[in-house]
Amino acid sequence: MSGIITSADGIFVLTVTALWNAPLVLENWATDRAWETEAVEMAEFRMSIDGKLNKGFVPRPITQSLNFSAGSSSLPYFEALITGQRKGRQIYTLGAELTLPSLGRKYTFINGGLGTGSVAPNGGGVLEARAFSITWEDVFPAGI
Secondary structure, three states: OOOOOOOOOOEEEEEOOOOOOOOEEEOOEOOOOOEEEOOOOOEEEEEOOOOOEEEEEOOOOEEEEEEEOOOOOOHHHHHHHHHHHHHHOOOOOEEEEEEEOOOOEEEEEEEEEEEEEOOOOOEOOOEOOEEEEEEEOEEEEEEO
16 A cells, blocks of 8 residues: 555546446546445344344445536536436436545445435535435445
């Protein structure tokens, strides 16, 4: 490890094969929090009345938030996803890959769906960042 932990060189590629033939390289992320993946609860624990701990693995979906600057060229893709899902009353299947050269790591996100999204920018002194959440079936880490 080089000790460099920048996210500025991260490359996030989204695939939506039902809408676009090529992967979409997402860019112009929000300043304070570009992407965030929630911690995953993967086990349930029960204590028996005689003090024995019982535990079991329980599969859970993984929720990730993506946040973009109000001027991001990636926003029309998400607007198209929202419009398509609302008009077609369907959820598109998404895939993604996040490459972090500073860490030498890559993360592959599979079988996702857009769950929430900002339909328009909020205004203040300047237009604010827009947030979208994707729920994934699984995420696989690997070296690059």
